[in-house]
Amino acid sequence: MSKQTPSQTVGPFYAIGLTRETLNVMAVEGIQGERICIEGQVLDGDGVAIPDVMVELWQANSYGRYNHPDDKQEKPLDPTFTGWGRSGTDEKCFYSFETIKPGPVPGNDDTVQAPHVNLVIFARGMLVHAFTRIYFDDEAANAIDPVLLSIKNKARRKTLIATRGERDGMTVYRFDIRLQGGNETVFFDM
Amino acid sequence: MKIQTYNPRDWRSHPPYSFKTYGSSVKRGPLKKLVPLEQTLSEITGPLFGDIQLAPGETDITRNAETGKEAMGERIIVVGRVLDEDDKPVANTLIEIWQANAAGRYHHPVDQHNAPLDPNFIGAGRCVTNDKGEYRYLTIKPGAYPWLNHANAWRPAHIHLSLFGPSFVTRLVTQFFFPGDPLIPLDPIFNSVPTKSGRERLMASYAHDVTEPEFALGYRFNIVLRGRQATPFEGPQ
Numbered sequence: 221m222s223k224q225t226p227s228q229t230v231g232p233f234y235a236i237g238l239t240r241e242t243l244n245v246m247a248v249e250g251i252q253g254e255r256i257c258i259e260g261q262v263l264d265g266d267g268v269a270i271p272d273v274m275v276e277l278w279q280a281n282s283y284g285r286y287n288h289p290d291d292k293q294e295k296p297l298d299p300t301f302t303g304w305g306r307s308g309t310d311e312k313c314f315y316s317f318e319t320i321k322p323g324p325v326p327g328n329d330d331t332v333q334a335p336h337v338n339l340v341i342f343a344r345g346m347l348v349h350a351f352t353r354i355y356f357d358d359e360a361a362n363a364i365d366p367v368l369l370s371i372k373n374k375a376r377r378k379t380l381i382a383t384r385g386e387r388d389g390m391t392v393y394r395f396d397i398r399l400q401g402g403n404e405t406v407f408f409d410m
Numbered sequence: 411m412k413i414q415t416y417n418p419r420d421w422r423s424h425p426p427y428s429f430k431t432y433g434s435s436v437k438r439g440p441l442k443k444l445v446p447l448e449q450t451l452s453e454i455t456g457p458l459f460g461d462i463q464l465a466p467g468e469t470d471i472t473r474n475a476e477t478g479k480e481a482m483g484e485r486i487i488v489v490g491r492v493l494d495e496d497d498k499p500v501a502n503t504l505i506e507i508w509q510a511n512a513a514g515r516y517h518h519p520v521d522q523h524n525a526p527l528d529p530n531f532i533g534a535g536r537c538v539t540n541d542k543g544e545y546r547y548l549t550i551k552p553g554a555y556p557w558l559n560h561a562n563a564w565r566p567a568h569i570h571l572s573l574f575g576p577s578f579v580t581r582l583v584t585q586f587f588f589p590g591d592p593l594i595p596l597d598p599i600f601n602s603v604p605t606k607s608g609r610e611r612l613m614a615s616y617a618h619d620v621t622e623p624e625f626a627l628g629y630r631f632n633i634v635l636r637g638r639q640a641t642p643f644e645g646p647q
Contacts, residue, residue, distance in 0.1 A: 221495050222634045224423040225611055226603040228585045229435075231570065233516040237508025237534045238572060265437035272520075278456055278578050288455035290414065290577075304457035327450050328413070338452050340581055345434030347425035347602050349581060351447075371445055400441050409419065409444035410453050410579055 232272045232344040235308055239274060244307035246277070246319040252298045253282025253320030257392045258354065258382060261313050262341060265400035269313035273343040275397075277305045277317050279336075284323030293326070321356065327366045334361035334368070336380075341397060350407045354395050357381050371406055379405045415449040415639045416579050417495055423611070425602035432598040433559050449579065456578035460502030464536055471507065471535040471549035481531035483512025483550035485626035489617065491543045492573065494580075495637030499543025506572040507535040507547065514553030514567075523555050548626065554593055566593035566600065575635040586614045586631045 230238070247255050258277070261269040280286050280303060285295040287303045307315040319337075327333040334355055341350040355362050362368055362381065371377050382393035397405045427439025447453070467474035472481045492500040510516050510533060513525040517532045533552075537545045552567045568585040575581065587594055594600055594613075603609045611634070620628020 221637075222493060222497055223607065223611065224420045224495065224636060225582060225584055225633045226608045227424045227582060228570075228599060228602075228612070229432075230572075230583050231585075232520055233510075233518040234508065234570070236516060236518055236532065237506050237570060240534065265441075270438065276581075278452075280452075286451060286455035288458065288577075291451055291455050302457060325451050328448060333450065333452065336452070338578055340578075342583060343438055345432070345436075345438035346427065347429060347432065347435055347439070347599070348419075348427060349583060350427075350440060351579075353452075367447060367450070370447070376445075399438055404440060404442050406445050407440045407442075408447040410447040410449055 227348045229344060229347050230274060230342045234272075234274055234342070239306065239308040244305050244315075244317045246301065246303070246305040246317060248300050251300050251320055254391070255318070256321050257316060257318055257390055258337070258395060259314050259316035259392060260395040260397060262315065262343065262397045263399065263401075267401065270343055271309055271313050273309060273315070273341065275307050275315040276340040276342075277307075277319070278338045279303050279319065280322040280325045282320050282323050284325045284335075286325070295323075324361060331366040332361065334359050334365035336365070350399070351410055352397065352405055352407050353380055354382050354393070355380050356384065356393060358384050376406050379403055413449070413451060413454050415454060416577055416636045417639055419636065422605055423603070423608045425604065429598065429602040431560075432602055435602070453579050454577050456576065456580070457574055458502070458576070459504035459574065460538065462504060462538060464538065468536045469547040471509075471531070471533065471547060473530075474535060475530045475532045477530045479530045481511065481550050482528050485548065486551045487546065487548055487620050487622065487626050487628045488569070488614070488631060489544065489546045489620050489628065490631040490633060492539050492545065492633045492635065493543055494575075494635050498637070499539070499541070500575055500635055501539055501541045501543055503539050503573060503575055505537050505539070505545055507537070507549070507569060509533045509549065509569040510552040510555055512550050512553050514555030525553070525555065551588070554591075559598060564593050564596070566591045566597050571633070573633060573635065580635045582633070582635055584612065584633070586612055588614055588629065589616055
């Protein structure tokens with residue numbers, strides 16, 4: 221057996237290799253589902269928004285199917301939707317994604333997971349990326365989501381819930397990520 | 411339906427979130443214990459880029475600035491294999507590459523190091539592994555450069571790599587170093603890896619079999635991603 225290659229930071233100049241192209245517009249023309257925007261800031265231990273952070277997003281389509289051969293559900297695939305996006309930050313240190321609301325996907329042991337997207341956070345200063353999830357505050361299924369329920373400290377569950385709002389007729393979910401502090405976002409070991 | 415889960419992150423191979431001598435890590439990593447998450451369909455799937463159409467120049471970083479001219483510096487050929495922990499090749503996986511130029515300067519507005527920019531060098535490339543997990547690209551050996559972490563701090567020459575592997579959990583961003591570089595033992599980022607064997611896995615080796623006469627030196631850097639767990643897990647029905 222070989223051992224895993226160690227992780228290292230993306231450093232301050234990751235944009236050269238990773239974000240020169242626009243990769244955060246996942247909802248293309250003709251996409252099926254409810255168009256939404258997800259945006260927010262990533263805050264350090266002093267509560268300061270981080271400029272040199274990168275967020276990657278992976279999600280199911282509006283039917284709740286992942287575009288991946290290991291998802292063998294008999295739900296439709298949307299050929300216009302890969303389910304993956306990547307965002308650096310803008311001049312106000314916001315990451316953002318234009319996407320669609322994912323459908324519910326199966327959990328383990330006959331459970332159903334509430335609609336969610338899966339995130340990876342990278343930054344200068346982060347030697348290892350961090351995994352988290354975004355749920356949506358207008359989804360009743362959050363109350364029975366097996367992953368949310370597995371977080372023993374109930375107060376921390378709300379760190380994974382994005383807040384629905386509206387701007388220029390567009391649904392915008394706000395989701396800030398706190399790397400440290402009293403309301404540190406839940407990060408997963410998976 | 412059974413789902414095929416992946417081995418956990420090996421925390422003896424990976425750095426901690428907070429590593430005191432790397433100053434900017436201290437405020438930028440979780441302090442609370444990570445919450446264990448049993449892998450589901452969300453984690454065992456992930457973006458695959460196996461059918462991505464690479465532009466012809468993407469594996470030649472010495473000439474892909476689209477100026478029609480070649481970058482300055484020592485040409486190197488970098489090869490390697492991407493494997494999982496069971497030594498199975500990770501085929502058709504995307505590798506994204508970025509680095510400083512031969513003088514130790516990045517093509518990036520934030521980099522204010524007083525070293526020349528090379529108009530013929532951007533320092534970015536991409537490649538996809540073949541069926542045997544092999545990759546190969548041509549570039550310029552990057553230079554060392556100063557940073558502000560501590561007095562007279564210099565990063566050893568290194569090349570950044572980003573990989574996805576077959577699932578959401580196999581994601582890896584790393585960087586590799588060149589043998590014999592005297593700055594390596596002084597580098598907090600290299601030293602953040604907790605074990606000596608782990609640090610050694612960040613070293614490329616000189617590969618004379620890859621070196622091409624009258625053209626370029628060869629280096630080899632193999633990468634190991636998380637492997638699949640032996641027993642399929644009873645997942646969604």
